[in-house]
Amino acid sequence: MTLGGQYGTVAVMLVFGAVLYAIIMLLNRLMRPSVPSPLKLSTYECGVEAVGSGWSQMNIRYYVFAFLFVIFDVEAIFLFPWAVIFNDLGPTTTPSALYALVAMFLFIGTLLEGLAYAWRKGVLRWD
Amino acid sequence: MTTVIAPVATLLPVFAPAESLLDTGGTVVSLLLKIAFITVMFLVVPLVGGYLEHKGMARLQNRRGPVEAGPAGSLQLVADGIKFIQKEDIIPGAADRKVFAMAPAIGLVATLLSFAVIPLAPGLFALDLELGLFYVLAISSVGVLGIMMAGWASANKFSLIGGLRAAAQLIAYELPLILVAVAVALQAGTLSLVGIVEAQQSSELFGTGISMWYVFPQALGFGIFFLAALAELSRPPFDMPIGDSELVFGYITEYSGIKFAMFLLTEYAGMILMSGLTVVLFLGGWQPLPGLDLPDGALGVLLGAGVTLGKIMLLVFVMIWVRVAYPRLREDQLQRISWTVLVPLSLVNLAVVAVGKVVAG
Structure with a gap:
């Protein structure tokens, strides 16, 4: 193996993984509808209006x-x-x-x- | 200290990676073959595991499971994939768009890369790294980053709590997993996964001449590893991060369409990966029975791949069985089990193996 030996192969696989995700997202972009509405884009909180920010405090x-x-x-x-x-x-x-x-x-x-x-x-x- | 370390360095044999069958032709051809190998392991084998989950869970619950798509419903997940790819991609207005879009990719790439070192048969693996075990544990734990990113970027309270639970759970169970893996490396004397399988082929039960896999001397370690693997995958009964009765769907709450599918695919691939790692570390890898070697040549490679995949599917079935049989734990119970039971027990396991090694010679 060239390309920096075995870890070179790992680097190529890393790039391949990113490309695979990009291709899937591109395919999705070509095939999906896009009909956004304010209600659809609101934060999900079991049907009631969200109270405060989603970035709330957490347990120490x-x-x-x-x-x-x-x-x-x-x-x-x-x-x-x-x-x-x-x-x-x-x-x-x-x-x-x-x-x-x-x-x-x-x-x-x-x-x-x-x-x-x-x-x-x-x-x-x-x- | 240098005077102590220097002689050890001369003791160490130089590591020669085992020859991979995929290293044929030129550099480009073998690279493509290796990429094809990890793609099959990531995209095809998990579909089989997913089908097993659909059907196995259904039968255990006295249902029939999918029957329409393909023979006996076997193409259900393919149909799901085709459906997912046509779905609208909804990103909540409050979300951090870039991080939200990147999060599924982190876990996906991490799991994909981890498959590079899992050996299926003699010669049938993408890479035989000297640090194989270390590599797979390190790379697969990067996935927690994607989960944290998903939980944070969604700007949703359920997602945030789910993401934090996942992070706390994954780091708590990472430790027993690593400590048990160290005990296996100690017994095998190598970190190469191919080397560990080969060491199991030649290992004998307390010098009696009876062949064995590492599951026999390290039954405790095997149990801890499997439990920790279940928790690492957030599989029931350790699925508090996505506990649907309390957190909707945890860190995946705001995800829909293809990005949701990516999380699902990563979970199934993770099941295959963790089962594969368990098979390699404890269940003798491609060996059909302890002491029974594979025939040489192409037949041996095919048989070996079949045996490894069969063992993997057996473990996947156990994971499904556990999911159906046991109720979910509570968050405090989860943390307590890891820190006060599993970590000390895995250290005991390590100590027993190390002392055994000194006593045996």
């Missing part, structure tokens, strides 16, 4: 969950290379498999402590 809980997620997602990025290398480690290699295992347990343990703290603080409860 979502923000805390997003924070928790970022912490663990970064952890996951460190876990993947560890998982692949771990296979090639043994009792005699430097570092030994046991060393790598304990190191990762310490790392995950630190993060779990954070989760336990959030749990104890009641962040994970929804009421």
Whole structure:
């Protein structure tokens, strides 16, 4: 493969996906009727007139969950290379498999402590 | 630290991607073949899954399902597509027009790209990336962006709440999904999906010589992965983001016509993708039975593709079955299950696999 190797193919596929969506929308544009009316374009709120803006306030809980997620997602990025290398480690290699295992347990343990703290603080409860 | 890391780097074998059958002819031909492959996986296979849902759900509810379009109603979804493409495209006056129009494309492209690394048979895949598992998890989670955009751009309270619920749900269940996938990568020693299937072919149950798939040592992981996959797809019983009894249709409320159809197509394609990933990670990919290898040559490729697609459809049927059998969860129950049950359990699963790896040698 040329075109920058395998990830070049991914880039071409990305462009293809965008073009596919564009073609479908173009076909739709050619075939659809367009009869807008103020009532049709109003915001849907079960038949009654919409009160206030659709961009209303939201629950702050979502923000805390997003924070928790970022912490663990970064952890996951460190876990993947560890998982692949771990296979090639043994009792005699430097570092030994046991060393790598304990190191990762310490790392995950630190993060779990954070989760336990959030749990104890009641962040994970929804009421 | 450099003194510790350096020897490891020399231990690592250089990754050589498996040869894809689609790499024939010139660069352009193989590129076109690969694009055709992901298009079939995205546009055709989900239609089969959708038909299975129509008919399976109908039979489970003592109905007949579609019967008119095509033999036994099998062309119902094609007819739906033709209908959708002729429908007026309504964009609410209050909506953010550009974001509203772009939102369905994000999920569509993300799912389409994810199919590039799913292997159907030996040699029958578009790409064998060294980071295949990482790639598919990363790309497929971009889809949440499209859902957030749809929820926000609609300028509708139902859509906004649905979009936020979807985002919170998808990030909460992303974690158990990733942590279980890491455990599989740990056992296989590679992130390449083709490599994971091949590792399962040669893996044995605790050195007894009995062949096995990863579903046997990691039954817990398999359960967590399937649950998390259901939640990632917002399939019932995890369909609070589009809970129709409370949120009309969640983030899709204001969408109609072809854009609505795009969301629907992405959902069905997502079912195929997640089932495919489950098959590759836990159910031995193209292997018909543990320890039973495919014949060589074209017959093997055809058989392998049939076996993989068959397993995928089996899992899709389980998803439909679950939809019919279980009522919807509440939003607080959903978050609690993920953070206080599934995340700790998936870490336990990872620890058990890692310790087992050290003990075994």
